[in-house]
Amino acid sequence: MDDTLLMIPGPTIVPKRVLDAMAQPIVNHRGPAFGEILEETTAMMSEVFQTNNPSYLLTGSGTAAMETAVGNTIQKGDKVINVVGGKFGQRFQQITEKFGGESIEITVPWGQAVDPEIVKSVLEEHDDVKALTMIHNESSTAVVQPIKEIGKIMNDYDSLFIVDTVSSLAGDTVEVDNYGIDVCLSGSQKCIAAPPGMSAITFGDDAWNVINKQETPNYYLDMKSHLKYFKKDPSQTPYTPSVSLTFAMNEALSIVLEEGLDNRVKRHHIGAEATRNAAEALGLELFAREGDRSNTLTGIKMPEGITDQQLRGTMRNKYNVDIGGGQDHLKGNVFRIAHMGIIGLPELAITFTCLEMTLKELGFEFERGAGVAALEETYIKYQ
Amino acid sequence: MDDTLLMIPGPTIVPKRVLDAMAQPIVNHRGPAFGEILEETTAMMSEVFQTNNPSYLLTGSGTAAMETAVGNTIQKGDKVINVVGGKFGQRFQQITEKFGGESIEITVPWGQAVDPEIVKSVLEEHDDVKALTMIHNESSTAVVQPIKEIGKIMNDYDSLFIVDTVSSLAGDTVEVDNYGIDVCLSGSQKCIAAPPGMSAITFGDDAWNVINKQETPNYYLDMKSHLKYFKKDPSQTPYTPSVSLTFAMNEALSIVLEEGLDNRVKRHHIGAEATRNAAEALGLELFAREGDRSNTLTGIKMPEGITDQQLRGTMRNKYNVDIGGGQDHLKGNVFRIAHMGIIGLPELAITFTCLEMTLKELGFEFERGAGVAALEETYIKYQ
Numbered sequence: 001m002d003d004t005l006l007m008i009p010g011p012t013i014v015p016k017r018v019l020d021a022m023a024q025p026i027v028n029h030r031g032p033a034f035g036e037i038l039e040e041t042t043a044m045m046s047e048v049f050q051t052n053n054p055s056y057l058l059t060g061s062g063t064a065a066m067e068t069a070v071g072n073t074i075q076k077g078d079k080v081i082n083v084v085g086g087k088f089g090q091r092f093q094q095i096t097e098k099f100g101g102e103s104i105e106i107t108v109p110w111g112q113a114v115d116p117e118i119v120k121s122v123l124e125e126h127d128d129v130k131a132l133t134m135i136h137n138e139s140s141t142a143v144v145q146p147i148k149e150i151g152k153i154m155n156d157y158d159s160l161f162i163v164d165t166v167s168s169l170a171g172d173t174v175e176v177d178n179y180g181i182d183v184c185l186s187g188s189q190k191c192i193a194a195p196p197g198m199s200a201i202t203f204g205d206d207a208w209n210v211i212n213k214q215e216t217p218n219y220y221l222d223m224k225s226h227l228k229y230f231k232k233d234p235s236q237t238p239y240t241p242s243v244s245l246t247f248a249m250n251e252a253l254s255i256v257l258e259e260g261l262d263n264r265v266k267r268h269h270i271g272a273e274a275t276r277n278a279a280e281a282l283g284l285e286l287f288a289r290e291g292d293r294s295n296t297l298t299g300i301k302m303p304e305g306i307t308d309q310q311l312r313g314t315m316r317n318k319y320n321v322d323i324g325g326g327q328d329h330l331k332g333n334v335f336r337i338a339h340m341g342i343i344g345l346p347e348l349a350i351t352f353t354c355l356e357m358t359l360k361e362l363g364f365e366f367e368r369g370a371g372v373a374a375l376e377e378t379y380i381k382y383q
Numbered sequence: 384m385d386d387t388l389l390m391i392p393g394p395t396i397v398p399k400r401v402l403d404a405m406a407q408p409i410v411n412h413r414g415p416a417f418g419e420i421l422e423e424t425t426a427m428m429s430e431v432f433q434t435n436n437p438s439y440l441l442t443g444s445g446t447a448a449m450e451t452a453v454g455n456t457i458q459k460g461d462k463v464i465n466v467v468g469g470k471f472g473q474r475f476q477q478i479t480e481k482f483g484g485e486s487i488e489i490t491v492p493w494g495q496a497v498d499p500e501i502v503k504s505v506l507e508e509h510d511d512v513k514a515l516t517m518i519h520n521e522s523s524t525a526v527v528q529p530i531k532e533i534g535k536i537m538n539d540y541d542s543l544f545i546v547d548t549v550s551s552l553a554g555d556t557v558e559v560d561n562y563g564i565d566v567c568l569s570g571s572q573k574c575i576a577a578p579p580g581m582s583a584i585t586f587g588d589d590a591w592n593v594i595n596k597q598e599t600p601n602y603y604l605d606m607k608s609h610l611k612y613f614k615k616d617p618s619q620t621p622y623t624p625s626v627s628l629t630f631a632m633n634e635a636l637s638i639v640l641e642e643g644l645d646n647r648v649k650r651h652h653i654g655a656e657a658t659r660n661a662a663e664a665l666g667l668e669l670f671a672r673e674g675d676r677s678n679t680l681t682g683i684k685m686p687e688g689i690t691d692q693q694l695r696g697t698m699r700n701k702y703n704v705d706i707g708g709g710q711d712h713l714k715g716n717v718f719r720i721a722h723m724g725i726i727g728l729p730e731l732a733i734t735f736t737c738l739e740m741t742l743k744e745l746g747f748e749f750e751r752g753a754g755v756a757a758l759e760e761t762y763i764k765y766q
Contacts, residue, residue: 003408004410004414006409008411008413011409011411013408014409019407023405023406025386025389025396025402026389026394026395026396026397026578027387027394028391028394029394029579030391031387031699059442059443059447059580060443060603061622062622063621063622064442064443064603066602067603071601094602095602098600098601098605099600187623189409195625196412196625196626197580197581197624197628198580217481218450218454218601218604219446219450219454219478219481220444220446220447220604221601222481238446239446240393240394240444240445240446240572240579240580241444241579241580242578242579242625242628243394243578243579243580244578244579244627245625245627316414
């Protein structure tokens, strides 16, 4: 129905193998065939999270998993540090406040990562902080946050470390157990390259200790129901799951593990470097601060005098390439190119070729071919 | 991966056309191609609900829609009448209580429908009842509830009428506007015959008036977020939706409307009558009370001396036919055959042929062929 090249930061291109797996006939979600698939899938999920704890698949989008993370741990009056440097950081804060948490915001300028020393000082300043929430890869700003360093700091405090890896897991390094992450969540439709509609979450012992002691006001996303089923039989979910998306996740995670997590992360890093080099070779300016730039998508400042409608509209309507726009106050000022999931040299070649054609057409000056040349050079460097 | 004939009450068999539609490449959920599909799908959804109000697709299972219905309307201390005659009626009550509602339970014996006069008397007895919840088709007991009659009664009261039609919509008559239903929800994986993982909900003005005046404690299922997006642009959802399941729902609802709602409901009624006649011709006893029996699935008492493992195990392992067991205290005492979605004469012929073979093997006495003969006779009657 649509042969547009999908270069937005999720949903991303889904391999044919995954689409085919998804289209298998439906099976009984309480039967042994599905149970086997589910157990295999959640085991692969834990492998990708790099945790020894079980993982749970949720039939719902990434936001459902964010709510699951916060709603099961935060209660009225709990102090929560929310690191906010973009739209998804804000969403974690909104969910925290919806559940009655008292938000201590660490405001980070959009385009920058948080300074771990600031996190440390805020933790020192407040006792009895129940949790800290953080977006590993803030896709609204194309920034990656230093979760490893923050994890080390968090080790000295009792607060739960809640990390959203929706747009980083399987594309950048996430070591849940090594980093001391207590609650980690992700989505299906980014670096894992499955269709949207499913999310995953895992909890450490400290998180379960909190969860088991309290009640969450919601029902569908109450993890105690999941745990109850899981303890009886790990092949069961409390409510009818998305059977087809479980098939898809199973296949997508198999592909991730066939490639190997390290290889896949390295491939994402190369795609990111190539994209940054290509953009800069065209004289474009990157949005995120150097050193804080995401490995799964790149934010680029809109050149002066060119509108979002002109640039992204031409890319989409004339060249069938769909790139991301800016979000909230970055609307019109930034565009975003994803290099997540299976996106590699071929897709970036198409994208930068068409971006060059579009920019020339809009009167932006640069040496024709320079962007693609930079792509080539970056990829050659890693051969 | 599994060629078992799926005769359980959901997820049900999904037509190849729907599986193929689901396997289409992913598109941008904020782009015009998806927007068109979403608007078309929700419009068809409203047509199937028989309402002039908009419908909303939720990326979540039927339970997510049940929580959406209750969580957006019921607040701490609100009086709610819960009609409870099976597992799903209980779930509505649990969700009501989770959201702080004060449940007034109308207990209905499992296997029976509620008497509308009792509903009337309970409404008379209590003022300021905020809402009444009811499962149209209680799949745990294979009973259909008189929502039309209850709707007429509810007309005289201010309470919201909240109806779950997860296992009836598109298989039995549901006229949301005519029946005066204020909140109606359904699922993808039953009579609509799409894969599980998506649900739908619609609200009348009285429901919106309540919703807009209050806050719900949850986030992902907060309808005010959906409404905000919808008002700006009906082709947008607040969070990344399940794109593939939207494709699937679009195709499944197209099939429903090509067949015609009335034809489809009539076909379900014939399947139900044929199943009941076939079961009784074998000397089996139906579980639900006469007159209260579901048109989308049939509950049959387990013959004495035969265990669930023997009957359903043989059906599944020897004949590759998966039928439903009993739920909760009906486990082992009842088995359930679905005739929902695309299930018709061919699937029932296989099922009853294999059921006859299984029952004979287990020593149950009946005239061989009598079940299938009753199926034939019923279908011939309606030719």
